[in-house]
Amino acid sequence: MSQLQAGGVGDRERFLALLKEKSYEKRQVILSSGRESDFYIDCKQTTLTAEGAVLCGRLFCGMLEKGEWPEAVGGITLGADPIVTAVSLTSALRGWPVPAFIIRKEPKKHGTAQWMEGTKNLREGMKVAIVEDVVTTGASTLRAIERAEGSGLTVSRVLCIVDRNEGGAAVIAEKGYRLEPMFLKEDVEHA
Numbered sequence: 001m002s003q004l005q006a007g008g009v010g011d012r013e014r015f016l017a018l019l020k021e022k023s024y025e026k027r028q029v030i031l032s033s034g035r036e037s038d039f040y041i042d043c044k045q046t047t048l049t050a051e052g053a054v055l056c057g058r059l060f061c062g063m064l065e066k067g068e069w070p071e072a073v074g075g076i077t078l079g080a081d082p083i084v085t086a087v088s089l090t091s092a093l094r095g096w097p098v099p100a101f102i103i104r105k106e107p108k109k110h111g112t113a114q115w116m117e118g119t120k121n122l123r124e125g126m127k128v129a130i131v132e133d134v135v136t137t138g139a140s141t142l143r144a145i146e147r148a149e150g151s152g153l154t155v156s157r158v159l160c161i162v163d164r165n166e167g168g169a170a171v172i173a174e175k176g177y178r179l180e181p182m183f184l185k186e187d188v189e190h191a
Contacts, residue, residue, distance in 0.1 A: 011058050011059055012182075014055060015056065016187060016188065018046045018051065018052050018055070020188055022046045022052070023041050023045045023046045024041050024188050025039065025040045025042070032136075037164075039185075041133075041185070041188060043083075043133035043161050044078065044079060044082060047082040047083055047086065053082060053086045056082070056161070060083065060087045060131065064157065069096065072098050072099045072100070072101055072153070073098050073100055073129045073130075074144070075102070075103060075131045075132055076105065076140055076143060076144045077102050077104055079132060080102065080132060080144075083132075084102065087131065099118060100121075101117060101118035101148075102116065103143075103144050103147045103148065115151065119151070122151070122153060124153075126153050127153075128153045129158070129159060131159050132158075133160065134161065134163075134164060135168040135169065135172070135179060137166065138169065138172045138179075139171075141158060141160070141179070142171070142172065142175060145175070155177065158178065159181070161181075161182050162183050162184070163179060163183075163184050165186070169181070
């Protein structure tokens with residue numbers, strides 16, 4: 001049996017190693033926030049691998065167990081898509097399934113013109129967790145919270161894989177939410 005199949009011991013360290021190997025790049029980039037940075041973290045390069053998806057699901061479920069368990073988990077497409085799927089699948093394998101939902105960046109241009117996918121699994125007032133891959137300014141996270149709450153959901157938790165430590169957590173806190181990061185940028189830089 002492989003270490004991945006066995007689970008538990010070393011999941012955090014292995015996921016961090018994958019982030020460093022596949023997702024972290026030391027180079028000049030313009031972030032979605034418009035800020036310039038000398039490094040980039042593309043978590044999708046890790047969360048879209050089989051091993052990364054398994055570890056992501058396990059680690060986020062572990063984080064969620066340490067607080068109020070949500071009734072659903074969602075986030076803004078595209079970074080949150082593999083995360084919410086991994087968390088939903090892992091939660092089902094653990095015997096307490098939570099559905100996933102995906103928030104669009106703009107409403108669907110045909111059919112239902114909806115902002116969210118997975119709505120048939122949601123109900124008014126449901127307590128949900130919003131997840132992100134990387135938080136910089138917090139703007140994307142706040143958009144996700146606004147869309148979820150605008151759809152009648154109650155956001156009870158906000159989590160991310162990496163907090164870049166560039167003010168996003170404080171901006172999110174100003175709106176009454178606490179960001180729960182799996183890692184800080186320093187963790188990934190020095191892994």
